[in-house]
Amino acid sequence: MRGYDRINPMLPDELILEIFNHLDSKSSRDACSIVCKRWLGLERLSRETIRIGASGSPDALVKLMARRFVNVRNVFIDERLSMSVPVEIGRRRHADQSALSSLGLHFLTEKSGPEDGETESYCLSDAGLCAVGDGFTKLEKLSLIWCSNVTSFGLSSVAEKCRSLKSLDLQGCYVGDQGLAAVGECCKQLEDLNLRFCEGLTDRGLVELALGCGKALKLLGVAACAKITDVSLESVGCYCSSLETLSLDSEFIHNKGVLAVAKGCPLLKILKLQCINVTDDALHAVGIFCLSLELLSLYSFQRFTDKSLCAIGKGCKKLKNLTLSDCYFLSDKGLEAVALGCSELTHLEVNGCHNIGTFGLESIGRSCKHLSELALLYCQKIGNFALSEVGKGCKYLQALQLVDCSSIGDDAICSIARGCRNLKKLHIRRCYEVGNKGIIAVGENCKFLTDLSLRFCDRVGDEALVAIGQGCSLHRLNVSGCHQIGDAGMIAIARGSPRLKFLDVSVLQYLGDIAMAALGEGCPLLRDVVLSHCRRISDVGLANIAKKCALLETCHMVYCPNITSAGVATVITSCANIKKVLVEKWKVSQRTKRRAGSVISYLCVDL
Template sequence: MRLHSLSSDSPISSPDSKPKSPISNLIDFTLLLSDELLLRVFSKLPDSQRNSNFLVCKRWLYLQGRLVRSLRVTDFEFLLSGRLVLRFPNLNQVDLVSGCWVSSRNSSILLSHGVLSMHIDPWFLLCSNVGDNVVLESVLIDRGLKVLATGCPNLRKLGLVGGSELGLLNVAKECELLQELELHKCSDCILQGIAAFENLQILKLVGSVDGFFTSLVTDIGLTIVARGCRRLVKLELSGCEGSFDGIKAIGQCCQMLEELTLCDHRMDDGWLAGLPYCENLKTLKIMSCQRIDANPGPDEYLSSCPALERLHLQNSQLRDKVSVRALFMTCGAAREILIRDCWGLDDDMFSFANNCWRVKLLLLEGCSLLTTEGLESVVLQWKELQSLEVISCKNIKDSCISPALSEVFSVLKNLKWRPDTKSLLSSSLIGTCMGKKGGRFF
């Protein structure tokens, strides 16, 4: 961006004059442009070019920081020192999850769990719950939250680990536009601070993670969230306890709730009966759960969620007939059912899906116990089925397809049929000399 001067005065016109330094003939024409105009120019550049602009000069370094909107912090000291808000004053999405741990960069042991990873000292591995010992003190996290809230009042999304009620209250006071919050290692006491976010729409609460950290979220905390965050649209509960009372409170108070996700839940028996109180619930996700509801109660207490459209089951145990039957009764109005890698889903368990007679889309993946007969007994009852995807279900055989099931396939708008991955692999290896004894070695 620095150009040579085009002035007519040059060393050639005066032979007796001394040659000037090349630096003295350089003019920075970008100094004539205002910061606002340069920001507009930088915003039009692709990311591959925009990220290298800060190497030009200090002014461009400062301007480039004003264009950054999202940041993942791995060093919490960077936030405590105030350099983060000074360098990036216009942030609206900040992820502090990876930075809230006592991480040892000199250690060769990398511990990863879900969305976070850290280098830890070997002696931490001897602890029963590693995360309880390596998380930063609440005082430091609250101090960092205060610095962040003061410097970035337009914050829309925040993720962190630990902290206290006071730290969240500071964020709620300064960042009134915050809409999405992700909190790990939370408890009922901390949830009193979350209730101050009146405009919160997306909330993810992580209570206990086996072998990593332990925290307690009960019906008390769920009720506090329900009464304070009435504009919730999406709620995810991971490793949280609770029961019918907590789910009922969320359904009655958060009337805008459209998506509920339960991951590795520790709910008490009977919580399924609280789902019908979520009158506008459209999506229910149950992921990595060892059980659904061991004792859902009598059928008269189980009714269908009126607005439910999608049921998503993934990596969960579906071995208990009572709980699986109660789940499909509660989700009787579902139009889409997605089941991925769930253990125990055999023909008897899948037969309870007959209650969901309005299904238009069915996806089955990794259901190794389900047979062609079990699939046919349910699919033939669904008169509105339009899309079917069967992937990696080894007991569903092409040779067992009946004429009635074949006729259903012919009228579907979308059909993805790959139940046996072994036959698919063998057909793709034809002509390559692979798969024969002594043919190829890896």
């Protein structure tokens, strides 16, 4: 019978709530909420997470959300994301409902430009933060990103009313010691604390927090806090015995602080350090006391030597992930010690460590049989034989990244291809000795490859892409700057990779409309396309992509002389899901701008 409700009388509230809890997207929840008043109310009860852009009356918006969603446990407020409220909240009886309807709960809308800035914008204040505390009493996770107007008063209010808080992110907030002390006093379950760029904090605030809730704290991040010194870390080492993750980026931390953490936090699993005044002594202590360490990242250390890595290799047998970035005094000896001692290593990144060469990486290939990801960036001394050993010993390797490794060529890539047949991701940039031979070997042997990037590898041409197209089904492809690639190679990709979603073919001078037609026919799932600096692609080729790739979301096409305003208009009118078009300003007609001005970005003006 028309108009008869066959669902609601049969389903209890509990079952509908359970269904809502299994929905994996916000759009699905929003769709359910407009079915009927009952479903709207139940969906509001089931909502646990909200995200708000902290501009355009955010305080009023927080109060509105608190009234609507009483069971929210996770609140994310980000001042970097703007939001315009179309209705002045509170002006008339149903203003809050109108605002909510107009927003569609999609808070993270982006303003199109200064010309649309009539709506008053301001930052989240203590009043809004107090509303968070009043409205979301079940709060467990609060993230305030660059909310620079909130102070200790607002944070104290949240701490006093949200005593179940487990995670607090204050990145870029200028809160003071009193607020942090209140968190320590009231939030005894706090496990996760991020204090990156909190310039208003001193040792006093972090010490009091450690005293108050240090027993529960498991994760701590500190960066660019000039007044937080070794005194704070000594308190962390004394009171935070359950700490598992520590991230430090500071010029004011010395050995004393890191030593205190190493000795007092035996459960430490993740350690990330960018502290120029920390030396071998601190890392030696980590090797002795932190036997559960699984991830170690060292950035920009000019005082660490092989002594540090030898201590890590000797003591941290559970280490699985190691990043060494711009550590100039580390050499093959240190990397060999890690290879021999940390046989469970699965992820290794060596970035700009100019004294690490072929021998060190050979040791990794011989000893670390479980290696699954390897990244070598700006490693001029690492040659082909190193990757040959990796190819022989690391059969589980799934991701390889090479950037500016001038001594690595086709022989190394062939060894990887033949030995690491589970490879899924291969990124190579500006490795000028890599050409068709190596990439053909990849196509013939690595059947699981889905992500391939060959940026500015100018010896790679169509022959290589034909082999890839015949042997692999790619999801992502970036061949920008590989100027020998033309239509033949891209046609092979179109035929062999029907699930391709991302494509960057910028700066390919020989690529034309024939390839675009093949991509349109063969790759209907394309979402992101970069065509910039392609001189032979015209409106005709662009239309093939726009009309046949219905899921297209972004298209970059600057410096394409044969693409005109008509081509831009075709993309706008044909792609219902388009979110960003990057193009020269003069190629956008007034009609196109009126129709979709919010999705158009301009790299160059008046060219």
